[in-house]
Amino acid sequence: MKRYWCHVLDQEGHVNAREMLEGSNDNEALGRANGFLAQHPSIRAVEVWLEGRYVGKLRQPMALGSLRFAVGDGTYFPLRAAGLR
Secondary structure: OEEEEEEEEOOOOOEEEEEEEEEOOHHHHHHHHHHHHHHOOOOOEEEEEEOOEEEEEEEEEEEEOOEEEEEOOOOEEEOOOOOOO
């Protein structure tokens, strides 16, 4: 297992806390970071890093009418299409 860092971002995008995540690959670490966001709805966004390498940024899902969208690095996809709700 690799040790990833999940940097918790404030409103201005500055790191105000960090959590260690373990994962066997980037996708697993991003999934764990997504779970972290789901457990902490007051956190707006996190960045995931492996040592000095940026892995990705996740934001809380946003609602557009009755649809909820997951938001990543410039990617928006309906949660229903991804099997999430």
